[in-house]
Amino acid sequence: MNKLLTLFLIISFHSFGQSFNTFPVQTQKPPLHGKNWMAITGKPLAATAGAMIFSKGGNAIDASCAMLASTCTMWDVLSWGGETQALIYNPKTKKVIALNALGVAPTGATADFYKSKGYNYPPEFGPLAAVTPGTPGGLLTMLAEYGTMSLKEVLAPAMQLAEGYPIEAQTANAIEKGKAQIKQWPYSKKVFLPHLGKEREAPEAGEIFVQNELLQTLQKLVYTEQEALKKGKSRKEAIYAAYDRFYKGDIAKEIARGTQEQGGLITEQDLANWKVKIEEPTMTNYKGYEVYKLQEWTQGPVMLQALNILENFDLKSMGYNTSRYIHTLYQSMNLAFADRDFYYGDPAFEPKSPMKGLLSKDYAKERLKLINWEKNDPNVKPGDPYPFENKLNPYLDLINNFNKVGKVNPGPMNEDFLKEFTSGTTSVIASDKEGWVVSITPSGGWVPACIAGNTGVGLSQRMQSFVLDPKENPFNVVEPGKRPRVTLTPSMALKDGKPVLAFAKQAGDEQDQLLLQFFLNVVEFGMTVQEACEAPSFKTYQMYSSFGKHEKKPGALTLNDAMPDWTRAELRSKGYTLDFQPRTSGPINAIFLDWKHGTFWGGSSNHGEDYGIGW
Template identity: 75%
Template sequence: MRKFFAPLLFAVTIQAGLAQQTQKPVLHGKNWMAITGKPLAATAGAMIFQKGGNAVDASCAMLAATCTMWDVLSWGGETQALIYNPKTRKVIGINALGVAPTGATAEFFKSKGMNYPPEYGPLAAVTPGTPGGLCLMLAEYGTMSLKEVLAPAMQLAEGYPIETQTANSIERTKERIKEWPYSKTVFLPHLGEPREAPEAGEIFKQPDLLQTLRKMIEAEQQALKKGKSRKEAIYAAQDRFYKGDIAQEFVRGCKEQGGLITLEDLARWKPVQEEPLKVNYKGIEVYKLSQWTQGPMMLQALNILENVDLKSMGFNSAKYMHTLYQVMNMTFADRDFYYGDPYLAPEEPIKGLLSKEYAKERLKSLNWEKNDAKVTPGDPYPFEGKTNPYQDYLRQWSHASLDKPSTGLTQEYLDQVWLGTTSVEAADKDGWVVSIVPSGGWIPSCIAGRTGIGMSQRMQSFVTDPKLNPFNVVEPGKRPRVTLTPTMALKDGKPYLSFGVQGGDTQDQNLLQFFLNVVEFGMNVQEATEAFNINTYQFYLSLGGEDRKPKPGNILLHESTPPYVRKELVQMGYKLSFDDRTSGPINAIYFDWKHGSFWGGSSNHGEDYGIGW
């Protein structure tokens, strides 16, 4: 999990129209912008830009670098992306989420005494998505070869000085890592010593991963020698991963350790290009991936909040926090019950969920005086002209989740709420814009054989009980509903904002507030990334163990919250907790069309870093 450790240098009061001093400067660029979770990975993007690549080429290089650096993800995870194509002036969605393998049924996991698939190990793995997603983006929208784009990652795999955060994460989780022989070999070079993980600054080498990447490049180069096009050659590399000798070793290593993924599962899987969802908020078009992510909940929240005068409430006043908290709880409840894989039945009522009329109906139920501990999913079906087929489940959902809510914010629980990933933001002078929130295969990861590839843990986001969510019950070939949620906004038909964040169930909470900081309170992009957020825990955890029930009324505030605001919130029924960091690291790009430049923001909450030119 990402730890936020930057010192709090000063406290600030944010008012509409007033600039605040920030801990990190705004990034400015005229030609390109590259922002991601690690300085070395941002440098990889800069290297590609300097060689003439576009934003898609650079974002693929950053994605490859973050995977290689185990920036709370690995190559066996999943990639979720939005791309703005300046030639068509359209936003494209990239769905590179793996699917549940053969044998992964609700009955299988229940037979093992599990209400959810496990958090870690081979049985937590969906099929790898990131290699295919990277190849798709590069082939269709990039300009460079896979060999060129993977060059920085391959240099990292040869050996790079590992940073403190990742090295310490390995050391903290080494007992679990020792359960898997291939992971132990990669992560623990000092077995038997007091510290078995690498030390900060030690050259961390991954020869198996390097060999896997070389095999993909070999496939590409051989295809080019046979006269294949750049695009065809990149897909040849993808095929070697999913259908060739890489796939064979991946499956062998997975099955040896008790996993379910088969060669047929890998061969059948394909990344998907799709049309994203969008809503219009006060003239700004906001884009999210569809209901296989939690992204539409931010769109639902914006639909509700556009009917409220947020600015007059004042930034982070008790009334403002209360309003956000209640609206987010409503959209979380809808997420928890209605979101799932749109490519498999049953069909989610997404049209109703995103209708403006449904939003107004939800707003009517908002309690303006007290926290509503019994917020439940709404009924969007009438707003599609249909009858809800799951009324009985809805009634049982309410009883199961709210009559005996989970209590207490343990550290284990908070770790699951904030469980990290990374984000990648890139833009160039020709108009290409990319927002990626990849994840999966984070440390402690089970590595599949001699591939060097850490397997995903995303299967844990399924449910086995349809009463909790009839759209997200685990079955072979199905995608779990993920928390990962890149975002893009257009204004007057042109890119306005591109942004993403890490942090599990907190992601769309943080991104909603970031967006409102810019649009409603006039903050610049860096101010908005650093501004204090609130967080609700009144939802079902997407990641974790068996206890995932909502924690009604629990709210995270920044430690500088004034006493009078704290008092008002307590009177409204809230249970307060505090921290000096109240969001994951937010990365963002603002498009300054007046001056023809980019403004980059990379929050002060972690190791995220940006470079512009």
């Protein structure tokens, strides 16, 4: 029997501290096991970097920083000028910490500015798509506050990669495919196209890919740290000295100069003013599990809203991936994503998102009353959470016209739409025997990236996630100093006060819908994390894309090829337009903490190049 089809037939019982499903499925990739540590990320070489740090005595924070640095250096699918979002379980405080290292809109980045350039949204590529770099600050802050090793030790694998590594086909071919855009930016052309003028101008798969300018930038950070240590500074102070050099020193000066030379807006003052934020995460309780997400500057709370709706149903009795199960999840996500599209934005700016109301269990019960059990509702609108905060909603007129403002694209799926909707990144997941657990979804600066001057730092493209028209989302209109509402959404779950799951995935607006299904695979259907990572998921496009043209396709539903004919027919009868893919599960990366046996289970999708190592 087809392995994926077998997953539809699983009926199992599971509670943490007991066993997984009674009849385990043979997965395409083996589950990972370890008792000391676990390191999982988007590329095998980057996972090896994490293992190297663990083997030298580092903790999960140190290893995560090494993996993050390596994935940035390998352009998987991000760069050093992108953004980093993390959830960290601190075993000393027994609390989940949220790290906000997302850049901000630079000076001059206003809605009127972009409209004057003829844009309906900020552009997808180039210097005008860039928020300020966040990943270096996020990495340095994590390492300084929660790590144990020096920056020199943690950056060593990434620096070796920058000296030259055998580039893999996925990235090499992405460079070749994007070379027309790359040639627009002189510093990018110099780095990415070593065979300029030949038929193939990008590196070949397996060719040693060298990044001298990036190596020099990393060397400057390490030198600054080491000089501070020689002067008697503490480990933390020395790391923050490197932080200051990146954001306030010669590196910042060159980033600003190189960006402005190519038509961008980032200034030295923008870089100096930006700060990493250590925040409280958002959380909901789903049937005894505390599920953690970042705040509403990400889409993360949308999964919590969906869980609040879904906890009112007996999902397990519906059967895994039956038409009723899929319809229930699809409609619940519709309601939550409509709220995301309208209400989410940077909480540091006015207006403030009504998150208390949006995450109210009573609000969820009101929303679920709108579900039509016979047909898909293509006209779902944002709800009114304000009464659940004892307030009046000032945006009722905008909500009534919600589906008349954005771009609804009812046509068939096409490559451009899917590329925008599923823009990739990577994830970094780690845990150790001391109890540190890390879930990171970094992104930004993917190929084709505009490199900032002679730094080797590829700039973010996250400006495109802003809107210019407050009728679409009054909380997410671009302003200088503001963070865009991003799709990036690391996840963590605790039970009985202990961390049990750390999970994350790449791919834009897919993230929380597939992470939701992964979580339910484990919690409701008793799958191991590897089974849950590979299990066939479905994808909906009935929310506005956070990228490109910001389109949506009501009723569009991607199913796995293994879906049986009768389920397909039932879903079509409910008004869904179906298409199919052979792999629909990820890439998801996850760690399950097995408290019964004192071990870790690692899972990594069979979908892409994601890879893990445990010990």
